[in-house]
Amino acid sequence: xxxxxxxxxxxxxxxxxxxxxxxxxxxxxxxxxxxxxxxxxxxxxxxxxxxxxxxxxx
Numbered sequence: 001x002x003x004x005x006x007x008x009x010x011x012x013x014x015x016x017x018x019x020x021x022x023x024x025x026x027x028x029x030x031x032x033x034x035x036x037x038x039x040x041x042x043x044x045x046x047x048x049x050x051x052x053x054x055x056x057x058x
Contacts (some may be wrong), residue, residue: 009053009056009057012053013050013053013054016046016049016050016053017046017050019042019046020043020046020047020050023039023040023042023043023046024039024040024043026039027039027040027043
């Protein structure tokens with residue numbers, strides 16, 4: 001991969017990690033059980049995506 005492509009991948013990893021963190025924070029703030037569960041599901045999906053992107057680099 002070129003240096004520019006690696007920067008794109010790094011940015012994707014950072015954005016995915018940010019999404020995961022925000023979903024976790026929102027889930028902790030939610031009172032509604034359905035919304036809390038949805039935020040937790042999104043957090044899990046973001047983690048899975050992060051790991052998939054990371055595996056590409058190995």
